[in-house]
Amino acid sequence: MSKTYQVRNPRTGACDYTFTAPCADDLAAMAAALREGQKAWAAAGLAKRIDVLQAWKAALPAITEELTEACFADTGRYILSASEVAAIP
Secondary structure, rough: OEEEEEHHHHOOOOEEEEOOOOOOHHHHHHHHHHHHHHHHHHHHHHHHHHHHHHHHHHHHHHHHHHHHHHHHHHHHHHHHHHHHHOOOO
16 A cells, blocks of 8 residues: 655745655565666666756856755755855865
């Protein structure tokens, strides 16, 4: 039987998100799909993986504010959130 969880915002104390945990069979299927995807990632080779990660890194400055706001909403700590995002090389 799946269980539903409420997530409390530490800043406001309000429960602002709810999710239902997957059942064991669904979780096993998700893990199997992730393991299958890992094979393709590994097979792509080091140079391709570096290219993908460099592209991800290059895209981060465009969403710095969005990442900071998301972290702030989650933690309630703006300065810490901003410094964590700024620390991404």
